[in-house]
Amino acid sequence: MNISKKYAWIMDSLSHTPFSVKARAMKHFLTGKKEYLPKKNTNADIESIVKCSLCPNMCRFDCPVSEAEKNETLSPSARARIAYLFEMGFLEGEVVADTLYSCCNCDACRQWCPFEFSFGDILQGVHRDLVEENNLPKQVFDLRDTIEKKHVSDDKSFNIVGKHKGDLLYFMGCTVMSKHESIAVAMTKIMEKAGEKWAILEDEWCCGAPLYNLGFIDDFVEIAEINLHKIRETGCKELICSCPTCAYIFKEIYPKFKLNINVKILHATEYLARSEKSYKISKEFEKNYVYHDPCTLVRKLGIVEQPRYVLNNIKELTLKESYFHGKDTQCCGRGGSMGRTHPGISEKITKKRLEELSKYADSIITACPTCKSAFSDLGGEVYDISELIYAGCKTDERQ
Amino acid sequence: MVSIPCFFIDKCCFEKTMTYETVFNQKRECAVPKKIIQKLNEITSNNVSTKEVDRVSYSKDYMPITLRWILDGKLPALPDCIVWPENTTQVSEILKIANNEKIPVIPYGDGSGVLGGSIPVQGGMILDLKKMDKVIEIDDSSLLATVQTGINGMNFERYLNQHSYTMGHIPQSLYCSSLGGWIACKAAGQFSTKYGKIEDILVALEAVLPDGSVIRSKKVPRSSTGPSVERLFLGSEGQFGIVTEATFKIWPYPEKQILESYVFSELSDALESVRNIMRKNVYPAVIRVYDKNETLRHFYDTPNVKDKVMLILLMEGDEKLVELEDNISSYICKSKGAKSCGEKPVKHWLETRFNVRESSDFTPKGFVFDTVEVSVSWKYALEFYNKMIESMREIKGVVVASAHSSHFYPQGVCFYFTFGGVPPKNVEPFNFYQSVWDNMMKTCIDQHGSISHHHGIGLIRSKWLSKEMGDRFNLLKKIKHAIDPNNIMNPGKMGINNEYQ
Ligand SMILES: Cc1cc2nc3c(=O)[nH]c(=O)nc-3n(C[C@H](O)[C@H](O)[C@H](O)COP(=O)(O)OP(=O)(O)OC[C@H]3O[C@@H](n4cnc5c(N)ncnc54)[C@H](O)[C@@H]3O)c2cc1C
Numbered sequence: 001m002n003i004s005k006k007y008a009w010i011m012d013s014l015s016h017t018p019f020s021v022k023a024r025a026m027k028h029f030l031t032g033k034k035e036y037l038p039k040k041n042t043n044a045d046i047e048s049i050v051k052c053s054l055c056p057n058m059c060r061f062d063c064p065v066s067e068a069e070k071n072e073t074l075s076p077s078a079r080a081r082i083a084y085l086f087e088m089g090f091l092e093g094e095v096v097a098d099t100l101y102s103c104c105n106c107d108a109c110r111q112w113c114p115f116e117f118s119f120g121d122i123l124q125g126v127h128r129d130l131v132e133e134n135n136l137p138k139q140v141f142d143l144r145d146t147i148e149k150k151h152v153s154d155d156k157s158f159n160i161v162g163k164h165k166g167d168l169l170y171f172m173g174c175t176v177m178s179k180h181e182s183i184a185v186a187m188t189k190i191m192e193k194a195g196e197k198w199a200i201l202e203d204e205w206c207c208g209a210p211l212y213n214l215g216f217i218d219d220f221v222e223i224a225e226i227n228l229h230k231i232r233e234t235g236c237k238e239l240i241c242s243c244p245t246c247a248y249i250f251k252e253i254y255p256k257f258k259l260n261i262n263v264k265i266l267h268a269t270e271y272l273a274r275s276e277k278s279y280k281i282s283k284e285f286e287k288n289y290v291y292h293d294p295c296t297l298v299r300k301l302g303i304v305e306q307p308r309y310v311l312n313n314i315k316e317l318t319l320k321e322s323y324f325h326g327k328d329t330q331c332c333g334r335g336g337s338m339g340r341t342h343p344g345i346s347e348k349i350t351k352k353r354l355e356e357l358s359k360y361a362d363s364i365i366t367a368c369p370t371c372k373s374a375f376s377d378l379g380g381e382v383y384d385i386s387e388l389i390y391a392g393c394k395t396d397e398r399q
Numbered sequence: 400m401v402s403i404p405c406f407f408i409d410k411c412c413f414e415k416t417m418t419y420e421t422v423f424n425q426k427r428e429c430a431v432p433k434k435i436i437q438k439l440n441e442i443t444s445n446n447v448s449t450k451e452v453d454r455v456s457y458s459k460d461y462m463p464i465t466l467r468w469i470l471d472g473k474l475p476a477l478p479d480c481i482v483w484p485e486n487t488t489q490v491s492e493i494l495k496i497a498n499n500e501k502i503p504v505i506p507y508g509d510g511s512g513v514l515g516g517s518i519p520v521q522g523g524m525i526l527d528l529k530k531m532d533k534v535i536e537i538d539d540s541s542l543l544a545t546v547q548t549g550i551n552g553m554n555f556e557r558y559l560n561q562h563s564y565t566m567g568h569i570p571q572s573l574y575c576s577s578l579g580g581w582i583a584c585k586a587a588g589q590f591s592t593k594y595g596k597i598e599d600i601l602v603a604l605e606a607v608l609p610d611g612s613v614i615r616s617k618k619v620p621r622s623s624t625g626p627s628v629e630r631l632f633l634g635s636e637g638q639f640g641i642v643t644e645a646t647f648k649i650w651p652y653p654e655k656q657i658l659e660s661y662v663f664s665e666l667s668d669a670l671e672s673v674r675n676i677m678r679k680n681v682y683p684a685v686i687r688v689y690d691k692n693e694t695l696r697h698f699y700d701t702p703n704v705k706d707k708v709m710l711i712l713l714m715e716g717d718e719k720l721v722e723l724e725d726n727i728s729s730y731i732c733k734s735k736g737a738k739s740c741g742e743k744p745v746k747h748w749l750e751t752r753f754n755v756r757e758s759s760d761f762t763p764k765g766f767v768f769d770t771v772e773v774s775v776s777w778k779y780a781l782e783f784y785n786k787m788i789e790s791m792r793e794i795k796g797v798v799v800a801s802a803h804s805s806h807f808y809p810q811g812v813c814f815y816f817t818f819g820g821v822p823p824k825n826v827e828p829f830n831f832y833q834s835v836w837d838n839m840m841k842t843c844i845d846q847h848g849s850i851s852h853h854h855g856i857g858l859i860r861s862k863w864l865s866k867e868m869g870d871r872f873n874l875l876k877k878i879k880h881a882i883d884p885n886n887i888m889n890p891g892k893m894g895i896n897n898e899y900q
């Protein structure tokens with residue numbers, strides 16, 4: 001774009017202005033904002049925080065946290081203002097930490113933001129500064145401690161028997177390992193059926209996403225280095241994740257710390273779309289289904305069409321779309337570890353989304369184990385896309 | 400009686416602005432006694448906060464000078480507590496207590512007001528209405544929607560769109576304002592020329608008076624039953640009580656849209672064209688005229704717009720009707736020498752109309768700015784525009800002085816002025832800001848205009864309201880005193896009790 005054209009209106013305005021004012025205005029234009037920055041070094045992206053705290057809250061209506069609590073403090077712009085006051089040293093970490101950890105990192109804000117900010121991402125740097133102050137909500141410490149001790153964010157509940165070397169490495173993710181054996185079974189059976197040389201890690205650890213988001217960067221890097229080593233040892237060419245957040249963190253965040261996995265990273269839906277010819281659905285699905293787009297899958301990984309391609313190819317299945325679908329989806333409530341750090345807010349968000357989805361169908365299909373947990377914990381009937389496909393295959397094909 | 404800390408009044412309320420240091424170091428305690436907080440908690444099932452972080456969040460609305468204050472380390476004010484009622488009964492119980500104890504009550508929607516209307520200048524209780532967000536009824540045959548007023552505008556419009564309706568009220572703050580705020584500030588949306596302003600769209604309301612009593616009006620299209628007293632709440636800015644529910648007109652989602660734009664050599668030609676379109680009783684949903692500076696600012700990508708005036712039109716509704724509107728307006732504009740620029744500029748406006756980024760971009764650079772929307776009849780319109788631009792430029796430090804018009808009537812027009820600049824050396828940002836406002840308000844009254852078209856009075860215009868209203872102002876004060884004798888409702892605003900004069 002032609003910059004001089006873009007600022008022609010300012011030049012036009014200046015042409016009506018006396019010289020002394022013009023000079024002062026230019027000086028401000030070039031040096032203004034330095035006065036408003038903190039003196040100390042921070043991890044936070046202060047310029048974005050300042051912009052956000054001066055914004056009229058244009059994304060507030062779609063922010064699940066803000067909408068669940070109805071408290072101005074939890075609207076994105078007010079949280080930015082509070083982050084700014086913290087970074088400037090006016091408010092203490094103790095006073096603000098709970099507020100600044102209240103975010104699903106769902107990127108709904110980015111849909112409407114004139115700066116395309118993801119407020120969740122902006123908060124990540126603020127979390128690092130809060131960690132340095134060591135004054136965090138107990139639940140945040142607890143989650144870090146669990147991952148440190150157990151190497152996963154929850155208890156592992158089953159074992160999948162499989163090779164530890166192969167072309168396709170299937171990465172289950174913590175939620176599958178603790179709660180959804182059926183997803184792991186479905187995925188590995190589908191790969192088996194497709195004749196893939198698939199593998200699974202001997203001892204799978206957390207991808208590190210919660211540590212990264214909560215601001216425990218040293219712990220994150222430690223776990224990420226170990227994961228990198230483990231993944232490389234399998235000799236895989238592709239890494240397939242059931243959890244969109246694992247896929248995102250491997251793909252986008254590891255490289256920021258110079259931890260390049262150097263294999264192709266796919267989300268399960270991408271793999272299922274690609275290998276669509278290798279499984280045949282013969283079961284009649286009697287119910288109606290609505291597809292829930294997981295926030296990270298659509299907004300951070302941009303995967304909208306693949307799951308629909310897979311589901312629309314199943315002739316026996318009636319698929320409905322919610323009004324809020326694709327990039328306009330609404331969070332399940334568990335993003336950004338909110339299920340662990342703020343269970344009350346998280347549950348309100350889940351309830352709202354579940355009510356919305358229930359208007360369209362009896363059962364929900366999704367493509368994220370955490371979304372599945374959120375809805376099923378509140379009584380929703382919900383399937384991961386891989387479970388549905390596996391269930392739809394002929395009995396003999398399921399052996 | 401509770402002694403409420405009075406942070407903010409006197410000759411000029413902003414002179415006593417608190418710095419963060421004073422507030423945070425002194426750990427200013429909540430002045431509302433614990434036993435009252437306990438009662439409020441009982442009424443609302445514990446929806447009350449006295450937390451420092453919440454009190455800071457509710458210390459401001461979107462009055463532009465308060466943006467500068469965020470960066471200068473100043474807080475406009477500090478409420479004592481925040482209360483979130485969920486229904487009309489709770490609002491009534493809360494107001495009874497506040498009235499008995501003489502605690503200021505500040506209604507709070509989404510805090511997008513730009514005049515300081517929801518700043519708690521005398522401390523007290525913020526009554527945040529956001530939990531009152533239920534859609535109560537959609538009456539398809541009568542095209543009416545009844546809703547609690549704390550609902551966010553976009554969330555309500557999206558609800559209507561899902562059910563194939565629109566309210567047609569699309570202010571630029573749609574995403575960040577509430578329906579209660581629209582009524583209280585007498586708002587106007589971008590599609591107002593067709594659908595009307597909020598007073599044309601509002602059919603009935605329910606409100607709670609300061610003594611806790613509840614009034615309701617009927618959901619009928621019109622009645623001749625004495626003055627419509629409930630309409631006092633339109634533009635009341637929280638002075639008379641809380642609007643808790645409202646019934647609005649809705650419309651089936653429009654069948655067709657036509658987008659068209661024209662450039663003119665002079666502002667006078669563009670205004671004259673719109674005046675003639677209005678005279679023909681033709682009402683495009685959107686009409687926007689930009690002066691030469693704003694044409695450059697918004698349409699720099701359109702060829703040959705330098706030194707030109709842009710007019711954009713958006714017609715929507717029944718297919719045949721909008722085609723006719725397009726034909727008539729096209730004929731009128733061309734007869735005034737306009738050149739068509741097609742759909743592109745209108746599409747550009749549609750795509751960018753919610754991209755509010757100037758305040759974030761320019762405030763950190765030390766610029767102080769605001770927008771001032773005023774109205775005037777056609778007879779004085781052009782002279783009015785010129786004098787108002789001059790009045791901004793007269794103040795040393797002003798760099799940007801421009802305007803557009805986006806609300807039109809057969810009788811006149813609303814001008815939406817923007818000023819921006821850098822305060823001269825040794826001049827406090829607020830004093831600079833205040834000087835531009837004062838000069839504009841004075842000019843507006845002298846030049847036959849009305850000082851506000853749709854943002855309202857709040858704090859910054861309060862000292863001008865008596866001049867604007869003349870003898871009617873005494874009547875307004877009497878009405879206020881009759882309804883709210885203890886002056887608990889949003890005190891210190893609209894100049895009604897002489898603060899900030
Ligand atoms: C970017 C931006 C664009 C804007 N564009 C427009 C526009 O196009 N058109 C327009 O008209 N305005 C516009 N405004 C101004 C503002 O959005 C409106 O004045 C809006 O009506 C305020 O609504 P709110 O819910 O944010 O009210 P608040 O700011 O919370 O409150 C405003 C006033 O109303 C009172 N109030 C709020 N709710 C109630 C209630 N239920 N009962 C009684 N009193 C109540 C408050 O006490 C206060 O005095 C814009 C503002 C911004 C920041």
Ligand code: SF4
Binds near residue numbers: 076106109110118121
């Ligand atoms: S990432 Fe989601 S929860 Fe966080 S501020 Fe944005 S919209 Fe709100």
Ligand code: SF4
Binds near residue numbers: 053056057109117
């Ligand atoms: S994220 Fe963007 S739209 Fe939301 S408050 Fe911040 S700047 Fe505004």
